[in-house]
Amino acid sequence: MGLLNALFGKSTNNVAEYIEKGAVILDVRTKSEYQGGHIKNAIHIPVQELENRINEVKKLNKPVIAHCASGMRSANAANILKSNGIDAINGGGITSLQRKLG
Secondary structure, eight states: OHHHHHHHOOOGGGHHHHHHTTOEEEEOSOHHHHHTOOOTTOEEOOHHHHGGGHHHHHHHOSOEEEEESSSHHHHHHHHHHHHTTOOEEEEEEHHHHHHHHO
């Protein structure tokens, strides 16, 4: 996991800390993936739309846990969010994030 953390930043090891800070869950998968099942109360913005919709996330004024199917797109999303001044982490894939959320 060390290599993945080096490439994509820390992922799910900070999830509990972010939940305690009132973080929102951001699902960056496609519309069809989201419609096929998602984490309750997750905000859905596909990663391809994120830069154009960054103000929607900024208005939440909360830290963000981004997730996708495997952790690749959410790593990209977390970097986009951070570069726009938003406190964000890569929550990884939906299955592992759901386990961490309990």
